[in-house]
Amino acid sequence: MKNKKKWIAVAILAVILILVSIFWYYSYVTQDQVAEKNAAIIKAKQSAGLVSTTQTWKSVWDQVYWVVQGKNAQNENIMVWVPFQKVEGQPNVPAADNSGVHTELLKNGVDEQKMTAIIQQQLPGAKIVRLQPSVFNGEYVWQLFYDDGSHHYYTFYRFSDGVATGVKYTLPNN
The missing domain is CATH 3.10.450 (Nuclear Transport Factor 2; Chain: A,)
Known part of the structure; x- marks a missing residue:
């Protein structure tokens, strides 16, 4: 009976270890993506007056852009296109100046x-x-x-x- 309990405990610990390892691996793999997304939101808040965020998308067609949808201080829905620059061996970073950041009221476009x-x-x-x-x-x-x-x-x-x-x-x- 002791041997059976021992194997059950070992099996439970092994499953927990596997789940924790999967979580750590997932966090490691997505850390650059999360860093880019957070940088885009910060840049949109600084450059476009974004107050709250409802959705984000990463676009990599012509150039890397993060598009952030949310609300401004007047509680209007806006979309903000934030251009990014590629940095070798690191996560992409928002363009240094604000000239490339583009903001549109959602009501002036098609949602x-x-x-x-x-x-x-x-x-x-x-x-x-x-x-x-x-x-x-x-x-x-x-x-x-x-x-x-x-x-x-x-x-x-x-x-x-x-x-x-x-x-x-x-x-x-x-």
Whole structure:
């Protein structure tokens, strides 16, 4: 009986050790991403008057941007595009000056819900894999990654009015 209790205790300790190790590994792997996200939020608060954050996205199309959605001091919903610079061997850092930081009131553009409705109307039957704000060819856009059943595509819609930019990239099938 003592031997059975001993093995149960060893098994429980082994499971706990494995779970703690997985948590530590996950924390280690995501630490750069978390550091970038936090730096983007701080930069958005300093440069754009962001008071609270509701959502963040990382965009890596033309250049690395973090897009932060939240509220300003007037309690208006805003989107802030924060450009980042690549630093070899370290997490990316926000651009030093504020000239690249772009802020838009959400009411002056197309929000995610409206953009989803526009996409569903224009691309019926397409499965939206990911929709996120981005920068494409110097323009603030919604970047859509979708599947139509035969291929995966990237396409872009202007943030300001939800109109397609006319650029579509088809990913090859496996």
